[in-house]
Amino acid sequence: MIERWSRDQVLALAPDAASRSAAQKVSAPGKWSACGTTGTVVYGECEGSGARPYLACVDLAEPAYRCSCPSRKFPCKHALGLLLMWAADGVPVEQGAPQWVTEWMETRAERAAKEAAKIEAARAKKAAEVSSGESDGGAPGAGRSGGSSRPGAESVRHGRVAAGLSELERWLDDQVRQGLAGAAEHEWEGLAKRLIDAQAPGVAGVVSRLVRVRAGDDWPGRLLEEYALIHLLAVAYRRRAELPGALAETVLSRVGFPVAKEEVLAGPAVRDQWDVLGRRDEEQDRLTSRRVWLRGRRSGRAALVLSFAPQGQPLDASLVTGTTIEADLTYYPGAAPLRALVAVRHDPGADDAARSGSGAGGIGGGIGGGVAGGTPPGVSPEQALDEVAGVLGEDPWTESWPLVLAGVVPGRDSIGGLPLHRAARDPWRLIAVSGGRPVTVAVEWTPRGLRPLTTWDDEGTAVIL
Numbered sequence: 001m002i003e004r005w006s007r008d009q010v011l012a013l014a015p016d017a018a019s020r021s022a023a024q025k026v027s028a029p030g031k032w033s034a035c036g037t038t039g040t041v042v043y044g045e046c047e048g049s050g051a052r053p054y055l056a057c058v059d060l061a062e063p064a065y066r067c068s069c070p071s072r073k074f075p076c077k078h079a080l081g082l083l084l085m086w087a088a089d090g091v092p093v094e095q096g097a098p099q100w101v102t103e104w105m106e107t108r109a110e111r112a113a114k115e116a117a118k119i120e121a122a123r124a125k126k127a128a129e130v131s132s133g134e135s136d137g138g139a140p141g142a143g144r145s146g147g148s149s150r151p152g153a154e155s156v157r158h159g160r161v162a163a164g165l166s167e168l169e170r171w172l173d174d175q176v177r178q179g180l181a182g183a184a185e186h187e188w189e190g191l192a193k194r195l196i197d198a199q200a201p202g203v204a205g206v207v208s209r210l211v212r213v214r215a216g217d218d219w220p221g222r223l224l225e226e227y228a229l230i231h232l233l234a235v236a237y238r239r240r241a242e243l244p245g246a247l248a249e250t251v252l253s254r255v256g257f258p259v260a261k262e263e264v265l266a267g268p269a270v271r272d273q274w275d276v277l278g279r280r281d282e283e284q285d286r287l288t289s290r291r292v293w294l295r296g297r298r299s300g301r302a303a304l305v306l307s308f309a310p311q312g313q314p315l316d317a318s319l320v321t322g323t324t325i326e327a328d329l330t331y332y333p334g335a336a337p338l339r340a341l342v343a344v345r346h347d348p349g350a351d352d353a354a355r356s357g358s359g360a361g362g363i364g365g366g367i368g369g370g371v372a373g374g375t376p377p378g379v380s381p382e383q384a385l386d387e388v389a390g391v392l393g394e395d396p397w398t399e400s401w402p403l404v405l406a407g408v409v410p411g412r413d414s415i416g417g418l419p420l421h422r423a424a425r426d427p428w429r430l431i432a433v434s435g436g437r438p439v440t441v442a443v444e445w446t447p448r449g450l451r452p453l454t455t456w457d458d459e460g461t462a463v464i465l
Contacts, residue, residue, distance in 0.1 A: 002040055002060045003374075005320065008464045010083040012279075013317050015073050023080030029090055035082065036094035042086045043101045046078045056082050057101050059108065062318050062345065066104055074314030116344050122266035157199050161255060164198025165234040168207075172231050180223055185211050202256030206230055225447075229397055247394075249333040254397050259332055265343050269328035272296035274303065275376040276319045277402050277442035278453025278464070283311060290315045293402035293444060293453065294329075294340075295376060302402045303329055303340040318342075321454055322462025324376075336394035338401070374460040378406025378440045381416040388445055401445045402453075407438040410452075415441055421449035430455055433463050 014020040026046060029035075033053055035044030040061040045053035048069065056067040056078040065075040075083075085091050097105075171191060175183065188210045195204035207230065213222050236243065236251045243251065253259070277293040288311050294303040307316035319325070319342075326346040331337035379387070384403045391398050408416030410430045420427065433439060433455050444451040452465040 003323070004089070005083070005087050006322070006461050006463075007084065007087050009320055009322050009462060010080060010087050012321055012464050013075055013083070014080055015075075015314055015317075019073055019075075019077055019080060022077035023084060026077055026081035027084035027088075029085065031081070032085070035085065035091050036097070037086060037091045038094045038097050041097055041101060041105060042082055042091055043097055044078075044082045044085075044091070046081065054078050055100060057104060058083060058086075059105065061347075062108075063320060064108060064318065072314075075317055112344075119265050119343055122262060123269075126266040157257075160198045161200045162238065164195050164200050165203065165237055165255075167198075168195065168203065169231065169234050172227055172234075175227065180220055183210075183214060183223065185214070200255050202254050203230065203233060204256075206233075233397060244335070246333065246335040250335045250395050250397075253332065253334060261341065264330050264332055264341050267330045267333075269330050269343055270296065270299055270301060271326075271328050271346070272299045272301070273324050273326050274329065275324050275404075275442075276321050277376070277404065278321050278444070279319070280444070280451070280453075281315070286311050288313075288315060291400075292316075292319045293442070294319075295402060295404055295442075296329075297324070297377060302338060303331070304338045304400075304402070305342060306339060321464055322456075324374075334395060336391045336398060338398075375440050375456040376404050376442070378404035381405060381408060381418050384418075384445070399446060400451075402442065403445055403450075404440065404442050406440045408441060409436065409438050410434050410441065415443065415450055415452065419449045421446055421451045424449070424451045427452050427465060429463065430465050433457055 011020050011023070014023060032044045032046050035042075037043070041057060041059055043055075043057040045055055048054045054067055054069040056065075056069075056076075058065050058075075058079055065079040067076045067078045069076055069078055071077065082091070096102075168191070188207055192204040192208040195201070195207060206226070210223065210226060213219055213226055216222060233251065233254055236247075237255055240248045240251050274294040274296055277295060279290055279292040281288060281290050288309050290307045290309075292305040292307075294305065295301070296303070305316075305319060309315045325342075328343040328346070329340040330343045332339045332341075384405060387403070388401055391401055405416055405418075410416075410427060412426050412431070413420050415430075430439075430441065430452050439455050441455045442453040444453055454465060455463050457463055
């Protein structure tokens with residue numbers, strides 16, 4: 001069953017403020033000559049500037065959106081307006097959908113089946129390769145840290161990265177020897193450019209962010225922390241052959257060695273009911289990134305789904321904050337795996353046996369994925385700190401981690417005794433929902449404090465913060 005979304009959840013899908021405003025204007029029933037919902041689909045015909053109405057449709061299980069209007073925004077104001085009416089229980093339930101809706105759904109189902117078969121075939125091929133490697137005495141998973149399927153190209157890049165990080169180590173030694181007060185913006189910019197040339201974009205990104213650290217009031221301590229972590233990464237890369245395989249993978253990822261999406265999807269899947277805890281968009285260098293946080297109800301695992309788009313272009317809007325999806329997730333390799341891909345969504349009612357399983361599984365169940373949500377399970381602040389400590393022990397470069405705190409009372413600068421990030425101080429909406437009583441809050445942990453994402457009211461309705 002698809003749980004009805006709140007107005008907050010619908011408006012959070014809008015790509016910008018103008019879309020939110022326009023969607024509210026077209027959410028009046030009088031704007032729609034016809035509308036209805038059946039199964040997981042909401043559809044309608046909205047009057048536009050032309051003679052023919054715009055045909056809008058939303059598959060709530062994904063969600064996925066379709067509209068015949070010429071807008072390049074995604075989802076467009078018509079899809080959002082339709083969802084606002086549905087959220088307000090203003091769309092009648094129908095026995096069947098128009099032909100244009102059923103044809104769109106059938107096309108999506110065929111595409112999803114092909115993608116699922118493709119992923120399953122890739123997993124089978126990878127399993128066979130691993131099995132063959134083990135029988136030959138090889139070490140499975142040694143790819144990026146040791147040899148490579150392209151040893152020539154990889155060895156050249158490793159040489160460039162090694163030279164760039166060797167220079168970085170010397171530069172850090174000089175900085176500490178001369179004192180932090182001499183740190184200058186132009187030095188970091190030049191160093192970051194040289195690291196880009198050395199094909200170490202991950203480290204270059206960290207160095208380029210030092211300008212923001214220097215601008216803060218508490219910059220001496222923070223700058224020294226950043227220098228220490230950068231130095232640790234450079235040394236770890238130099239000695240990666242001595243590291244455990246998972247930690248070596250983490251080091252390579254932090255330095256900037258990519259992992260192909262196809263390789264991740266071919267890895268082992270974790271099937272679970274995943275609570276979508278919240279998201280955060282950031283703009284940098286003409287590129288917008290979207291970070292969506294999830295937690296598995298059965299496995300307890302945390303996950304981060306990243307998407308990117310040029311500024312002004314639509315980002316992935318398939319994960320709705322406050323909902324729960326039944327899906328397979330596959331993780332990028334690392335010592336404390338967090339970044340993941342949604343490999344396959346499942347129809348939550350198609351396979352009850354999978355719900356009571358171990359959480360790891362294969363492909364199946366069609367294209368569904370929305371399940372009744374409600375308040376997710378949480379932990380105490382003490383348990384949350386233990387989890388973060390374990391993560392940092394595995395991956396000391398971790399910059400954020402999703403948590404669900406249960407039974408905590410929020411204040412102006414803390415939640416359950418844990419300090420808030422400076423940018424998140426005075427969370428009045430959260431305080432209003434709490435009213436001084438304990439609540440469940442999804443947060444993003446960072447070394448600088450917590451960032452509230454979502455809370456749930458007494459009726460289990462998600463309130464986006």
